[in-house]
Amino acid sequence: MTWPRWSEAVLAIVALVVALGIGFAAGGGARGAAAKGSLTVTANGSAWVAPNEAQINLGAQETAATAPGALKKLADAAAALLKAVGKYGIKPAQVQTSNLNLSQNYGPSGVPQGYQAQEQFTVTTRDLRHLGAVVSAATAAGANQLNGLQLLTADPNAGRQQAVQDALQSARGQARKEAAELGVSLGGVRSVSVSAGQSPAPYMMFGEKAAALTVGSAAPIATGNQQVQVTVQVTYSFR
Secondary structure: OOOOHHHHHHHHHHHHHHHOOOOOOOOHHHOOOOOOEEEEEEEEEEEEEOOOEEEEEEEEEEEEOOHHHHHHHHHHHHHHHHHHHHOOOOOHHHEEEEEEEEEEEEOOOOOEEEEEEEEEEEEEEOOHHHHHHHHHHHHHHOOOEEEEEEEEOOOOOOOHHHHHHHHHHHHHHHHHHHHHHHOOOEEEEEEEEEEEOOOOOOEEEOHHHHHHHHOOOOOOOOOOOEEEEEEEEEEEEEO
8 A cells, every 4th residue: 555645754753753752642531631742852053262371392302321410401491481481470389390311322333422401391481472482492491391371261261151051042943943843832941951062172283283382483373262162961841
């Protein structure tokens, strides 16, 4: 038996109505009672926020014939580095040693050839106006290693409220459309759940990109914006 095409649409709507839990009036006692149910939709929202913090990963590496000699040269380079970044308002508390290493160098035949001392620092600043100048000053003062730059948003909740509002507006639009397709009147909100989507992720620069920051007296750094994303699930009543 071949069904007309319009009957397929009717059957699909009936299946959707049953899945959504819509009650149908049946029997004389239920006649005239309005059908009630709920409709749940899921929507995403996003917002853009500007980073307001930077972490610069840089360091110094020195070699000498003896271990004390390598450490002395490293200490001098580190002191000059800290002094250079301090001119841009970066205090000692904003500089943290992330790695300190001393090792012996060996030649091709395995013969010891002096010592190598290395120290890595993480410099944190919220003054992004002079970010390029800080990097250039540090490298000029003795920082011969630049291992990356992270652009961060210090407040983990930045932009979240705006992203939630965007998601709720999208959810309302979806619910109205689905209610209209079902031929029912959309009612109030029964429940709302919000799940964190993508938080502002750090923008990292390595290798050639990071090294390019030292070209010139103060290479410009584009901080850009970062996206915050959330997902909401909203259940509406309807009749």
